[in-house]
Amino acid sequence: MTVESTAARTPRRSAGSKAGTTGTKRTTRTTAKKDAGAKGTEPQLVQLLTPEGERVKNAEFDKYVAGVTPEELRGLYRDMVLTRRFDAEATSLQRQGELGLWASLLGQEAAQIGSGRALRDDDYVFPTYREHGVAWCRGVDPTNLLGMFRGVNNGGWDPGGNNFHLYTIVIGSQTLHATGYAMGVAKDGADSAVIAYFGDGASSQGDVAESFTFSAVYNAPVVFFCQNNQWAISEPTEKQSRVPIYQRAQGFGFPGVRVDGNDVLGCLAVTRWALERARSGEGPTLVEAFTYRMGAHTTSDDPTRYRGDEERQAWEAKDPILRLRRYLEASHHADEGFFAELETESEALGRRVREAVRAMPDPDHFAIFENVYADGHALVDEERAQFAAYQASFADEGGN
Amino acid sequence: MTVESTAARTPRRSAGSKAGTTGTKRTTRTTAKKDAGAKGTEPQLVQLLTPEGERVKNAEFDKYVAGVTPEELRGLYRDMVLTRRFDAEATSLQRQGELGLWASLLGQEAAQIGSGRALRDDDYVFPTYREHGVAWCRGVDPTNLLGMFRGVNNGGWDPGGNNFHLYTIVIGSQTLHATGYAMGVAKDGADSAVIAYFGDGASSQGDVAESFTFSAVYNAPVVFFCQNNQWAISEPTEKQSRVPIYQRAQGFGFPGVRVDGNDVLGCLAVTRWALERARSGEGPTLVEAFTYRMGAHTTSDDPTRYRGDEERQAWEAKDPILRLRRYLEASHHADEGFFAELETESEALGRRVREAVRAMPDPDHFAIFENVYADGHALVDEERAQFAAYQASFADEGGN
Amino acid sequence: MAEKMALAKAINESLRRALESDPKVLIMGEDVGKLGGVFRVTDGLQKDFGESRVIDTPLAESGIVGTAVGLALRGYRPVVEIQFDGFVFPAYDQIVTQLAKMHARSLGKVKMPVVVRIPYGGGIGAVEHHSESPESLFAHVAGLKVVSPSNASDAYWMMQQAIQSDDPVIFFEPKRRYWDKDEVNTEAIPGPLHKARVVREGTDLTLAAYGPMVKLCQEAADAAAEEGKSLEVLDLRSVSPLDFDSVQASVEKTRRLVVVHEAPVFFGSGAEIAARITERCFYHLEAPVLRVGGYHAPYPPARLEEEYLPNLDRVLDAVDRSLAY
């Protein structure tokens, strides 16, 4: 999450050049398979739906989506469309000054809806600050997500209400919370699972490595879901790792798999598999959803400073929503009426969010002193009282 | 480094039982080879010299020790014997109250001498607090190592003098210093290498993972040398990882190898290989030296509380010094005269260290205020002056 | 039942009682299991409560605190041990940005009943990082409570209360007093966790301290008494919140205050106490609040720690300086 300078911006650069990649020589001793490179086509990439909307067979993962009905497919499509609509609305609300900042998920809808819809109600989610699609799947009211971006709170929903934890801004820290929570699930003898979202950039944080260690050692029922959207603000994935991120897991003793993050079916299948592992006592799994941040890092960011348009164009062809639409149309699982109705619903959602945000009241000034402690603290009481007296002194001054 | 309670100790337990190992199911997705278990015989273990002192062939690593002369072999033996002697002297100096604490390397001589003798003068070493054998190889006077354990300083040698950094107590942090130093070496266009020592316990620290990431991304010429001595104080390696530690590297994109840490030739060969990789621009390497901490964690520790004697006995049969002696004898590379002379030298070393420690003066009281800053600090000056006045006030009181 | 026990043992008994009475209480840390911790504070607990309640963790402090946060979210009440003061810093981010702020961030929806036990302070002749007093670095952070007992009875009861608290408590254990014995009544009903206690009444000057320095202040009061000076000794017990009311009450009587702590004076708790008490008692103070503490230097090697740490002479010197105003 980044608030940036409003200082002068440099002109758009057309070249999509990356910060120099380190010349990595292949070595003989690693048993890890080396992939073609972080941005090419991936041999290990699990993909059930091609960018053209064709359903491809996958011996290992097909069974996890075998029972998906046309209605469920339409549901996934609807989730993605509404999430994107909500996201676009939030971006424009930021432009209008209603929000201080927005972190768009544009392009990552399949990764979030696919994984989010794989979850059971009793599973628990630890998001970053960009999981608006997952929040949607959990039933968190979209408006609630906007509180922190508007600056009225630092998290506006009850984490326990939908088993969806608050957004976490300090990169990577939530992976440890997820691991601890999962250790608790195991202690309780429950068969729920926990899922921790994080980004490609986050994979470099010590906390993420420690969460891998703890979850492996305690065999905790947690799925690490890394959305590799190719960028950590201005830094390409090569600045975080010289091998694909999913491979990180094996050195900690649990499996990692890379899935096409723009393929909602693939994400659903792979996440179900990973969750099933968690439930059945097989411990942690790392899923790397290979996707793309189609927008800026946040509304404060200017991606033209560090990446070219070609890259975005190439990824646009792999758009997650487009490919499911193609599949729905080709397979006649959805008709014009469905799409038209969704369009209307989508607009209604936008309107509702817009109105709700505009109506969102500023917090009471005394909220500063609320919830600092659960059991109270003498100094907070004292400062609250001083603040009240100070506020009252203005009231006293009357017309001044 | 741990100072422990002098409170009553519980009676010795004879059972060598470990804290429960998590039942880890094998998974299909990892490409990592799974080893038989952390404590068994390792298929991947590089070993050139068996516990019985037999030289076994190794297609990959023999070439790194092909030129080792009988004289050099005797040198390695001498290094190990003298290091052990020094270590024993330090332990007994602690018992006598001359040192506050000692962290013995007993059992880890081969790992340290093998790796230490692989280094060039211009290479740079980042030790933990237990690398007395490596310090010996670097030419650091053993007495200097004792300063911090006696409590007269926090590091008594010039790191740049022998390219041997100060002992680092905060677990894992030196791996990042090593990585940064190695980044500097690369920037300078030098072909020196850097070696960072750490333990099996340290492998869990976020800093170590971050050093793997940084070194891989910048392709830094650093060798990570993990002495897996099976224990982190009272915790067996299974509390840190459910797969062998050398496998950690592959997920970061560089090779890891496990060597018999009680085989000085194996350690020499594998370290030479790893250093050569560093020098030739192939970046980092992880070496896991599989060894055993034969003594207590430190002189404050009581291992009878958490491990049995059988384990130690099993490892005694693999003693690093014994096996090289067997080889030297069988191959007639050393005669009785050599061993007798070494015995004398050894005793002389013990005596010299003992005398030097006893003669080691307490630091001047004003040392508290020295070297807090390189460029001075007004508050330190003020406090030093107050301290001086305060000390002087006692002198004034004369006979009081 | 009243029983004489060492401070370390009192904490051990208190942890045992918590484990017995609440199945959600967990003990976590490095070497807390079979070894019973390097100071034996958790001795025997894993044996009696099992590995699922008393957990040997990987060697990673951020991981320890971060997973404790997650366990708290799941309804557990983890008591985590940091092996030594100097090793809390890898966990500092999780403590400051997560543990301390989670309750506020959630607008009160979630609670963080986590106790972070830290054996702290010097005087035991240890190597680097094993003798520090970092309490200021936690007291400045809103959302944390910071306490430190000075004797076995307080250690027992304050631990009970810390575990029962729904807020995160940084529990600083004065390691050099671990073996000091005191009467512990495990049935007495204690006063509030964050209230200071008058250890000794006096009229000429107030000595305020907490944790390991309370005993030193008592000794100083004894010595001063021999010279006819009547010192009041306050055991603050809690650094956040700080019981300013009790300090104020004492200073209004004695009109002089000396604060003693092992932590460096610069930005130490003495500064906060001096600033606030001077504001509250401006017309009462006959002398500026004086501070006795560590110097602005890294904790020195063991053979210098006696010069570094507050001792009887330095406390009495400050008392004399205050009385000379």
Place this chain on the structure above:
Amino acid sequence: MAEKMALAKAINESLRRALESDPKVLIMGEDVGKLGGVFRVTDGLQKDFGESRVIDTPLAESGIVGTAVGLALRGYRPVVEIQFDGFVFPAYDQIVTQLAKMHARSLGKVKMPVVVRIPYGGGIGAVEHHSESPESLFAHVAGLKVVSPSNASDAYWMMQQAIQSDDPVIFFEPKRRYWDKDEVNTEAIPGPLHKARVVREGTDLTLAAYGPMVKLCQEAADAAAEEGKSLEVLDLRSVSPLDFDSVQASVEKTRRLVVVHEAPVFFGSGAEIAARITERCFYHLEAPVLRVGGYHAPYPPARLEEEYLPNLDRVLDAVDRSLAY
């Protein structure tokens, strides 16, 4: 040459000059390369000095500072950027246990010329962790120097001096002043890095501040002047060491002191200043040293920050309270 430039630009120019004049100077941090940092403070530097001098790092603050320590050992002079105040904590262990103590640990053999740049403070309407003022947490730690410029000229010169210093310097940049312009004379020879500066002379009361609050204090002095009160304004510039001599000199004249900072008051720098100045000026002070700062609460969401931060009214209120003694 004197030129009017924004504070962020002044730092940029200062870094450029350092990169030009000393090949050992490096810039490291997240997004400092092509992007030029999220505040554009490093704008254009990678383009002109290359990726080996201006280094985009992995997203890991402990790694950034830890490798900077290693680079310093190799003879480099790294200037590392922490993207925002709230993200320094993952690096806190490396800063406190390694960077701060390496020089002393080595008995002076090695030096740690590392600058840690931290854009800090609030007032920019940001989300959580982007508006904090953690300077106390560094000032308490011996071995670190802590400074914060209040204007472009100081930013330029203090950065030059910080980079030249052989000690680690935590360089707090007042992010809400990044776009404020001031005259910067790049040829003037500056005074010492750690010396306070009288920004405005006055006789009735001293306002002491640093970084973002200096401007506020100047405004307060303006407003007070209209009411006939003459306030002296001190820009402390350095938090460690703190130039107590200058504060003392001012207070001996004005006899009243109000300290203003954004950081929470509890255990903040105002506490240390109040304690020490009260000790030094006990017979001069007509009123207790008063403090205006943040509350003991997490930095609030943006729509509450105006209530949380010191503002003109709160400063003037403290001035009135002090003058009322």
